[in-house]
Amino acid sequence: MQLETYDPESATYYDELFEAVGKPRPAAVPLLEWMQGLNPKELQQHHQTAQIALFKLGVTFNVYSDTQGVERVLPFDIIPRIISAEDWQWLEQGLKQRITALNLFLNDIYHDQKIVQDGKVPAEIIQSAPGFLPPCQGLEPPTGVWCHITGTDLVRDRNGQWYVLEDNLRVPSGISYVLENRRVMKSTLPKIFQNLAIQPVDDYPSHLLEALLNLAPPYLQTPTVAVLTPGIYNSAYFEHSFLAQQMGVELVEGRDLVVVDGYLQMKTTKGLRRVDVLYRRVDDTFLDPLTFRPDSLLGVPGLMEVYRAGRVALANAPGTGVADDKVVYAYVPEMIRYYLNEDPILANVPTYLCWQEKDRDYVLQNLDKLVVKAANEAGGYGMLVGTQASQTEREIFAKKIEANPRNYIAQPTLCLSRVPTLIEDRIEGRHVDLRPYILHRGDEIYVHPGGLTRVALRKGSLVVNSSQGGGSKDTWVLTP
Amino acid sequence: MLSRVADSIYWLNRYIERADNTARFVDVNLNMMLDLPPGVTQQWLPLVTTTGDHELFMERYGEATADNVIHFLTFDAKYDNSILSSLQIARENARSIREIISSEMWQEVNDFYLMVKDAASQIHVDMLPDFYRQVKRASHRFAGVMDATMTHNEGWHFGYVGRLLERADKTTRILDVKYFILLPSAQWVGTPLDQIQWMALLKSASAYEMYRKQQHRINPSAVAEFLILDHDFPRSINFCVSRSEKSLHKITNTPVGSWSNPAERSLGRLCSRLGYCTIEDVIDIGLHEFLDQMQRSLNEVGGNIAISFFGQDVPEEEREEPLSQTQSQTVLLEKVYGLT
Numbered sequence: 001m002q003l004e005t006y007d008p009e010s011a012t013y014y015d016e017l018f019e020a021v022g023k024p025r026p027a028a029v030p031l032l033e034w035m036q037g038l039n040p041k042e043l044q045q046h047h048q049t050a051q052i053a054l055f056k057l058g059v060t061f062n063v064y065s066d067t068q069g070v071e072r073v074l075p076f077d078i079i080p081r082i083i084s085a086e087d088w089q090w091l092e093q094g095l096k097q098r099i100t101a102l103n104l105f106l107n108d109i110y111h112d113q114k115i116v117q118d119g120k121v122p123a124e125i126i127q128s129a130p131g132f133l134p135p136c137q138g139l140e141p142p143t144g145v146w147c148h149i150t151g152t153d154l155v156r157d158r159n160g161q162w163y164v165l166e167d168n169l170r171v172p173s174g175i176s177y178v179l180e181n182r183r184v185m186k187s188t189l190p191k192i193f194q195n196l197a198i199q200p201v202d203d204y205p206s207h208l209l210e211a212l213l214n215l216a217p218p219y220l221q222t223p224t225v226a227v228l229t230p231g232i233y234n235s236a237y238f239e240h241s242f243l244a245q246q247m248g249v250e251l252v253e254g255r256d257l258v259v260v261d262g263y264l265q266m267k268t269t270k271g272l273r274r275v276d277v278l279y280r281r282v283d284d285t286f287l288d289p290l291t292f293r294p295d296s297l298l299g300v301p302g303l304m305e306v307y308r309a310g311r312v313a314l315a316n317a318p319g320t321g322v323a324d325d326k327v328v329y330a331y332v333p334e335m336i337r338y339y340l341n342e343d344p345i346l347a348n349v350p351t352y353l354c355w356q357e358k359d360r361d362y363v364l365q366n367l368d369k370l371v372v373k374a375a376n377e378a379g380g381y382g383m384l385v386g387t388q389a390s391q392t393e394r395e396i397f398a399k400k401i402e403a404n405p406r407n408y409i410a411q412p413t414l415c416l417s418r419v420p421t422l423i424e425d426r427i428e429g430r431h432v433d434l435r436p437y438i439l440h441r442g443d444e445i446y447v448h449p450g451g452l453t454r455v456a457l458r459k460g461s462l463v464v465n466s467s468q469g470g471g472s473k474d475t476w477v478l479t480p
Numbered sequence: 481m482l483s484r485v486a487d488s489i490y491w492l493n494r495y496i497e498r499a500d501n502t503a504r505f506v507d508v509n510l511n512m513m514l515d516l517p518p519g520v521t522q523q524w525l526p527l528v529t530t531t532g533d534h535e536l537f538m539e540r541y542g543e544a545t546a547d548n549v550i551h552f553l554t555f556d557a558k559y560d561n562s563i564l565s566s567l568q569i570a571r572e573n574a575r576s577i578r579e580i581i582s583s584e585m586w587q588e589v590n591d592f593y594l595m596v597k598d599a600a601s602q603i604h605v606d607m608l609p610d611f612y613r614q615v616k617r618a619s620h621r622f623a624g625v626m627d628a629t630m631t632h633n634e635g636w637h638f639g640y641v642g643r644l645l646e647r648a649d650k651t652t653r654i655l656d657v658k659y660f661i662l663l664p665s666a667q668w669v670g671t672p673l674d675q676i677q678w679m680a681l682l683k684s685a686s687a688y689e690m691y692r693k694q695q696h697r698i699n700p701s702a703v704a705e706f707l708i709l710d711h712d713f714p715r716s717i718n719f720c721v722s723r724s725e726k727s728l729h730k731i732t733n734t735p736v737g738s739w740s741n742p743a744e745r746s747l748g749r750l751c752s753r754l755g756y757c758t759i760e761d762v763i764d765i766g767l768h769e770f771l772d773q774m775q776r777s778l779n780e781v782g783g784n785i786a787i788s789f790f791g792q793d794v795p796e797e798e799r800e801e802p803l804s805q806t807q808s809q810t811v812l813l814e815k816v817y818g819l820t
Contacts, residue, residue, distance in 0.1 A: 232576045245579030256482050269486045269634065269731070269789045 002040070003032055006420055006427050014160045014417040015429060016081050027084040027478055030196050035079075040425050046188050047078040047422050053184045074177055075471030080185065081419045081432060081453040085480035091154070091162065091436070092447045094345035097336060099150055099438050099445055102167060102323050104339040106146035110136050110319055120338050121331045125355075128406055129328055130376050131170075131321025133284060135291050135304060141317040142215045143442030148315040149208070149279075150438045151175070151451075154346075156417035163349045163414065165433065167329060169320040171281050174452040175204060175437050176239035177472050179246075185474045197479035199449035204437070205246035207446050208279075211439045212247075215313035216276045223276035226250040226266065228257070230282050230298045240281050250275075254282070259302035264312040277313045284318045326375040326409045327353055350412060354405040363410040364401065367394045370410040372401065385462060387413050416462055419473060421455055431456045433464050434475065450475035481634045485580050487790040488573040489635050490642035492581075492589070493626075495570035497643045499563045499596075500619035501650035502553050505530070505657065507612040508684030513546070515676050524549040530653040531561060550608065555600040563615060564600050567593045582629040585622065592618040616686075637727040641785070644727075648720035649778045651707055652771040654685055659768055678703050685715045704767055705759035708774075717774060718754045724781075725751045731789075741788040743781060750777045 004022050008015030017028040024032045035043065055073045083091075108114050109126060116123045126132055151172025153165040182201050186193050209225070216223030229240035231253050244251035256266050257275065265272040280287065286296040291304040306312045322328060330351040333344045352359040352370070363370060367386045374382035384397045401408045418429035436451030453473040454464035464470040505527055513522045525544035528537045536559065541548040556562040560569070567589075574581060574589040595618060599611050623643065630636050658681045678698050682688040687706065690713055695702045710716040725747050729736050732744065739745040762770045 232572065237575070238578075241575075241578040245583075250482060251577075251579045252482065253484065256484050267483045267791055269481050269483055269638075 002427060003035060003420075006429075008418070008420075008429060012158065013415060013429060014156055014158050016156075016417050016419045016432065017079075018420070025082075025084075027082045031080065031082065031192065031476075034192050034195075043078065043422060044425060050076055050078055050184045050188045053187065054180065074466050075457060076181060076184070077421050077430075077455055077457075077471055077473045078185075078188070079420050079422055079427070080474040080476050081434070082476045082478065083434075083450070085478045088449065088477045089480070090345070094162075095152060095436060095438050095447050096445045097340065097342060097345050098152070098164065098167070098332065099147065099440055101336040101339050102150075102169065102332065103145060103147055103440060105335045106169075106317075106320055106323060107144060108339075109322060110139060110146075115335065115338055118338070120334050121328070125325075125327055125331075125406075126322065129322045129325040131284070131319070131323070131325050133292070133319045133322070136317070136319035139308065139317065139319070140310075142217075142310070142313045145440050145442050146317040147320045147323075148211055148215070148317075148440050150440070151435045152438065154434045154436065155349075155414055158415040158417075160417065162346060164332070164346050165349060166326075167324060167332070168435070169316065169323050171283065171316070172435070172437070173236040173239050173281075174435055174454075174472075175448070176242040178437075178448075178450065178452050178475070179204060180242075181472060181474045196476075199477045199479055201448065201450055204448050205243060207439055207448070208243065209247040209249070211441045211446075212249075212277050212279055212313075212315055214441050215315060217310075220276055224250070224274060225277040225279065226252045226275050228252055228254070228278050228280040228282050230254075230286070234281075236281065243279075249279075254296075254298045254300055257300040257303075259300060259306055262306065262309065262311060264300065264303060264306050275312060277315070279315050284321055287314075287318060324376075326351070326373055327355065327406070330409065349414060352410040354401050354408040354410065359410075360401065360405055363408075364398055366410075367398060369413060371413050372397055372408055372410045375407050375409060383463075385413065388462075413462070416456075416464075419453070419455065421457070421473075423457070423459075428459070430459075431462050431464065432473065449477040481580075481638075483789060483791045485577050485635065486638045487786070488577045489580065489639040490785070490790075492570050492573040492577070493639040493642035494646040495566040495573065496589070496592070496619050496622050497646040497650070498561060499566040499570070500616055501647070501654070502531075502561070502563050502566070503612040503615035503619075504650075504684040504686075505654065506550060506553055507609060507616075508654070508680050509657070510609060510612075511683075512677055512680050515673065515680070517673070522546055526657055528552065530656050533559065533561060554608075554611075555603075557600075564596055567596045577635075580635050582625070584625045584629045588618070588622045588625050592622060634731050637731050638789070641724045641727045641731075644720040644724040645778055645782055647715060648717045648724075649775060651685060651715055651717050651720070652774045652778075654681065655704060655707055656768060656771055657681070659771075682706075687713060687715055701759050701763060704762065708762060708770075709754065709757065709759060721747065721751050721754060721778075721781075728785075741784070743784040743788040746777070746784050747781045750774075750781060753777075 006018065007021055008018040010018070010020050016025070017032070018024050051073070054076055105115065109132070113123075113126070115121050116126060147169040149172065151168040151174060153168060155163050155165050157163065178201055212225050213223060225247070226249055227240055227244040229237060229251055231237065234240070241251050250266065252266055252275075258265055258267065258272070260272055264275045264278065266275055282298050285292040287299040288301060288303040289296045289299060290301050303312070304318070307314055307318070330348065330353055333348055336342055336344045352363050354360045354363055363372065367384070370386045372384040372386065377383065384393065386394060389397070416431035416433060419432050420427045421430040423430070432453050432455045434451055434453055437448040439446045439448070453475045454466070454470050455473050456462060456464045456469070457471045458469050461469070509524065509527050516522065524546050527549055528534050528544060531553070537544070537552055541552060552559055552562065554563045557564055559565060571589050571593040574586055578586050595614060603611055626636070626639060658677060675698055678700060679688060682691050682703060685707060691703065691706050695706065706713060707716055709718050711718060711722075713719055725736060728744055728747055732740055734740040734744060739748055765773070
């Protein structure tokens with residue numbers, strides 16, 4: 001394999017597997033030794049076998065704008081991303097710290113708003129965040145946890161420094177790819193798993209189920225847990241059904257549920273049956289047409305009333321979206337200091353807030369250097385990569401920012417780290433990010449080892465989203 | 481079990497079985513046509529007629545040529561009961577209950593669908609017989625995988641009932657194909673060609689070898705008896721309805737012989753009728769008329785299952801109509817052949 005000539009371009013990029021040409025990072029040595037033994041054809045064959053296996057398993061996602069053949073397989077790259085045991089331990093600490101603070105923030109925001117009163121976060125930012133839901137005011141979620149499942153997006157800059165890009169506290173997806181990618185990797189390359197101590201990932205569903213069961217009232221012997229999906233046309237439907245199957249719980253749609261006698265119930269062949277815990281993969285404002293969007297057909301009328309009465313638990317709690325607002329994101333380091341009295345372990349990407357005049361002027365003058373993001377969009381939509389945009393595109397964005405400064409933030413263009421990737425019959429560096437999954441159970445926080453490595457398969461592209469031509473890689477966290 | 485899930489697994493099985501039977505129809509006709517004396521016009525219309533979608537076909541294709549009929553029944557994406565559409569619907573159903581069925585079942589359905597979809601885009605006429613064989617095998621594989629990998633729980637029984645009811649319905653239609661192919665040429669009855677056609681019919685129901693073991697000689701009333709009344713042959717109507725009844729009672733825990741909902745009552749009635757019927761009774765009524773009554777009863781059972789378990793409301797006047805897309809045959813046959 002042409003690995004000895006693979007050029008990580010270390011002057012310009014941080015490569016996850018190589019320090020320099022012909023010089024792999026210590027954690028990558030065993031993998032690369034094995035790969036040396038293969039010829040390009042063999043690697044390609046393994047690559048194809050894996051791809052076909054995923055297709056046959058039906059590990060697909062749907063793209064909203066694509067009407068023809070809505071299902072696609074997330075492209076999978078055979079060369080894994082490797083994280084050393086030390087790096088991982090440090091990341092784990094940082095993630096736990098961040099989730100703890102974010103959860104305290106959410107609880108505070110829907111109760112006394114001390115952080116606002118103490119002048120750390122401006123009141124108008126909270127009030128104007130679309131994810132802030134007044135109906136959630138005063139709610140007491142079971143075990144005091146709001147964000148049970150989080151999928152934090154992390155990136156590395158050209159010097160290898162880690163940053164948190166987004167917190168994703170609402171309904172993060174992607175974990176099914178982590179599990180299926182690993183399953184396919186293990187069956188395609190069993191030998192390498194025998195020789196290398198890689199942390200297993202298969203137990204995620206058990207941890208998730210445990211976290212969900214934990215939310216049911218303790219007096220229930222066998223609580224009924226269900227996963228709520230918007231249905232088979234949702235982009236993450238595969239994952240919803242996969243998780244329900246792996247946990248052995250019901251997968252329900254809004255039309256399967258009804259509120260009767262003050263409880264949430266599902267329609268079965270033998271009449272109605274109570275649901276105690278709902279892992280809902282439907283957005284907040286679609287949950288209950290009586291409380292939120294009246295046009296929603298995905299939710300259940302009256303669900304929030306049942307929730308408020310403590311007769312059903314929802315994961316995540318409605319209202320967590322307030323902290324996903326990219327303006328609120330900028331205050332997370334402050335939250336960590338405020339609630340925990342600690343210094344943040346993980347850094348935020350420096351963020352310019354367009355609602356502040358000084359920042360806005362800077363952003364408008366430097367659009368060609370910055371990445372501008374709408375405060376409330378996800379999936380790579382509503383975003384301008386200034387370095388790659390045309391003059392016209394930048395002008396359009398400048399107008400948008402001036403029209404609605406609250407809705408935009410800007411960040412310096414991070415040069416995301418790269419991982420060698422099989423592109424046809426060559427190996428080339430491609431940019432990646434990392435989304436680890438974190439489960440908050442109240443008494444403890446569990447960080448799933450690894451997470452989803454997304455890779456921008458287009459040369460030079462920094463956009464890793466599956467809806468925008470991204471693929472994925474298996475992520476190996478080495479055992480200490 | 482969720483009503484929606486029960487509904488999906490039931491239809492998943494029905495549509496797989498439907499694709500299987502459509503393959504059988506077309507395949508047997510391909511074979512029969514090969515054996516016709518030279519100069520005799522091929523008959524493809526009866527095939528469309530037995531599906532109950534004659535009107536739609538005429539509207540879309542006009543003429544019942546071999547190519548048109550084969551395309552309509554096999555690869556027409558706009559016709560809900562074509563093999564391609566059946567697989568599409570089966571797969572959508574499977575997709576919506578992936579967490580209920582075993583991964584192996586999902587994989588079979590997915591492979592099956594991909595195989596048919598690939599074939600639709602590139603198949604050549606010469607490959608058709610092989611394609612239909614593959615469809616039948618894939619359907620058998622699905623049934624086998626379901627039996628062997630899924631707990632025989634409520635969901636399994638709903639699926640099994642769906643498969644059997646669909647099969648019973650299709651067996652009535654396979655018998656009818658022969659009836660109408662022979663009809664215009666009554667002088668052929670009893671000729672070697674007649675023999676060959678009855679054999680082909682048995683083969684299309686995978687019944688030839690089993691029939692031979694039991695009956696030896698091929699004669700029409702014995703073939704009809706075998707396919708309608710045999711207790712143990714898995715494609716006979718009697719077998720299908722009596723096993724569905726058992727499964728339905730497993731679901732409800734009501735003892736066989738009594739009933740707790742309309743589905744059990746209508747299925748129970750159908751079972752006793754078949755259970756205590758002789759082939760002479762059938763011939764007295766007239767084979768075609770009898771088969772038509774069977775189809776109506778089967779539709780009624782299907783409608784009642786939807787009402788009793790899937791929480792669906794079927795208006796009284798539609799209860800005897802075929803579920804989903806097919807229509808009652810008699811009306812159409814009358815139109816086509818001027819029969820009364």
